[in-house]
Amino acid sequence: MADVLAFVEQREGQIGGGAREVVSVAAQLASEIGGSASALVLGGPGLTSAAEGLSTAGATSVAVAEHEALSEYNPEAYLPVVINHLRSGNFKALMFSASSLGKDLAPRVAAALDVPLxxxxxxxxxxxxxxxxxxxVYSGKAFTKFSIDVDPVIVTIRPNVFPVGDYDSKIQVSKFIPDVDPETWCVRVIERKGVAEGAVDVSEAAVVVSGGRGLKDPANWGVLEELRDVIGPDTALGASRAVVDAGWRPHAEQVGQTGKTxxxxxxxAVGISGAVQHLAGMRTSQTIVAVNRDPDAPIFSMADYGIxxxxxxxxxxxxxxIKALKSED
Amino acid sequence: MNVSVCIKRVPDTEAHIRIDQTGTDIDNGGIKYIISPYDEFAIEAGLRVKEKMEGGEVSLLTVGTNEAQETLRNGLAMGADKATLLRADSYMDGLGTAKALAVELKDSDAQLILFGVKAAGSDQQQVGPMVATLLGISCVTEVSSFEFGDGVVTCHREIEGGIEVVEADLPAVLTITKGEYEPRYASLKGIMAAKRKPLEEREADFSQPGIHIERLSEPTTRGSGCILEDSPDAVAELVRLLREEANAL
Known part of the structure; x- marks a missing residue:
């Protein structure tokens, strides 16, 4: 019998959808191998109630590592806590979200344990x-199916792909205060900026409204913003490489190769023709809608719906x- | 300051990918190979360090087959000073690659080790931080720009929803995103000079991969979509389908 550990990311004490997805994938694997899903949350004081909420995503236990110095992510601080916790249990697998944090932390954990990722x-x-x-792989032009021959099996899970389960289980919360010594860190976070209240990053949003050259001028982005606003709070703007290179939109919004997946x-996709590099960044979306005046634009070959x-x-x-539809809800 | 840049030879991002007969690899026929675009950002960043610091060398390092010599020459043509190929003819997973690089970099005097944020192809985004962990040195990922202070490098990271400023002790591993590092083209002079620059070759320290590839497959093609000519009715129909059929609104 072996358990599965889900690393759960918090931001400002809140646990987001991506982290809950990871817990549900862990719960699915745990049930198949006859173990249970456990979660690990690192952060500042006061995380207990957020951690209890993981029961509905499938965790039967959660360990909460609380320390002021863990409230914001620093790999130097997080790495030893994760390693120590992993060693304290009998875990067959460890799962992270493939968020910025997960993609930064998971390779370090894997290398420290001498296992692949x-x-x-x-x-x-x-x-x-x-x-x-x-x-x-190859920007979504192929898919690889693989197994990992070494324990613990460590993977990162792409956000928005796996559903969050709906479990009705009890959860055991255990809180501990790890040793954290900022003096020993060789990497220090000096400042975080531009994390606007309620802003959703394009790589994590449930809905993305992306604009390309077809919008003709950066002043025309209002039509996209209005669409984003009526769809709902978990919606972000994206952009093609062409409009980012032209300086119309920030690089943080770029979808595709050299941008975000x-x-x-x-x-x-609005006014985006669908260059190979763009398709690479969005082809695993669940439903794709294209709006373009050119009926031969490659984006239509990828679209489920188009105008x-x-x-x-x-x-x-x-x-x-959409506004009319939402007002009827 | 000496800088090492770790790069990878990957299929051209425009290439059509076909699966070969083994079902676990791609068919190389007709595929042009390039330096991974993200690694070009890293080379550019390394060259700018050299230009700004007026001294030191930029060394390229790759793990790959003999064909990767061409990839290294292309990087030398951009302006790097020397290159090393760690030869590996069979599949290595990310950890294996990281170990081979770490063995080579262990005794290096490079203060800065740069990677592209990920290789276009395997898209794993893991070898850079693995190398740093194996070497026990600092690492900052997804760096869009950086500058040096006293024994430290200060990095800007583009992360979800904002920018983070991180200071790391040297030596450090950084993985580079496009940011301000639009790569330069190799000049004709650079291409000629690259032919005479030193390129060493030795066997990579090989470790058995722990990742087992069961199968490589082409993506399931999306069924031909429902594409409508514009009209007020068409938009209403689209929104209805998005709600009722796709369950997306």
């Missing part, structure tokens, strides 16, 4: 107690229709 997993099946994972539930037409006419209509 499977990054950015989008699928899992279990055969005879052995997890087989799927992940996109996204897999939202809904991706709306061929002038985006400046289509978008305001779409915004109104």
């Amino acid at each position: 499977g990054s950015d997993v989008t699928g899992m099946e279990v055969q005879d107690g052995v997890p087989l994972f799927t992940r996109p 996204v897999a939202p539930k809904l991706y709306i 061929v037409g002038d985006l400046f006419e289509v978008l305001p209509r779409m915004t109104e229709a």
Whole structure:
């Protein structure tokens, strides 16, 4: 019998959807191998109630490492706490979200334990107690199915791909105060800026509204912002490489090769023709909508739904229709 | 200041990817190989350090087959001073690659070890921080710009929803995103000079991979989508389908 450990990320004491997805994947694997799913949360004081909420995602126990110096992520601080906790139990596998934090921390944990890491997993099946994972390679132009022959099996899970379960289980919360000595850190966070209240990053949003050259001018982004606003709070703006290179939009919004890879539930590509590099960054989205005046634009070959037409006419209509739909809810 | 830049030879990002007969690798026929685009940002960042500090060398390092010599020459043509190929003819996972690089870098006098944020191809985004952990030195990932202070490097990271400023003790591993490092083109002079620059070659320290590739497959093609000509009815229909069929709104 072995358990599965989910590393749970908190930001300002809140636990987001990506972390809950990881707990649910851990719970799925644990049930297949006859163990239970356990979560580990690191942060400042006062995390207990947020941690208890992980029961509905499938965790039967959660360890909360509380220390002022852990409230914000620093790899030097987090690495030893994760390693020590992992060694304290009998864990077959360890899972992280493939967020910025997960992608920074998981390779360090793996190297410290001398085990490999499977990054950015989008699928899992279990055969005879052995997890087989799927992940996109070559920018989503192929998928590789792999197993890891060494324990603990460590993977990062791509956000928005796996569902959060709906469990009705009891959760055991254990709190501990780890030894943390900032004096020994060789990396120090000096400042964080631009993390606007309620802002959703394009790589984590449930819905992405992306704009390209077809918008003709950076002053025209209002039509995208209006659509974003009616869809809901978990919606972010994205951009094609062309408009980022032109300086119309910040690099943080760029979707595709050399930008971010996204897999939202809904991706709306507006005035984007669909260069290979762009498709690479969004092809694992669940539902893809394209709006473009060119019926031969490559983006339509990737789209589940599309409108061929002038985006400046289509978008305001779409915004109104969604607003009407939401007002009926 | 000496800088090492670790790079990887990858299929051109425009290439059409086909699976070979073994079902676990890609068919190399007709595929052009390039330096991973992210690694070009890292080379550019390394060259700028050399130009700013007026001294030191930029060394390139890769793990790969003999064909990776060409990749290293391309990097030398951009302006790097020397290159080393750690030859490995069979599959190595990220940890294996990191170990081979760490063995080579252990006795290096480089104060800065740069990687692209990830390799276009395997897209694992893991070898840089693994190398740093194996060497026991600082590491900052997803760096969009950096500058030096007294024994430290101050890095800007583009992370979810904002920018983080992180200070790391030297020596340090940084993984570089595009940020301000638009890579330069190799000049004709650079290409000629690259042919005479030192390129060493030795066997990579090999460790058995712990990741077992069961199968490589092409993505399931999306069924032909529902594409409508624009009209007020079409938009209403689209929104209805998004709600009722796709369950996306």
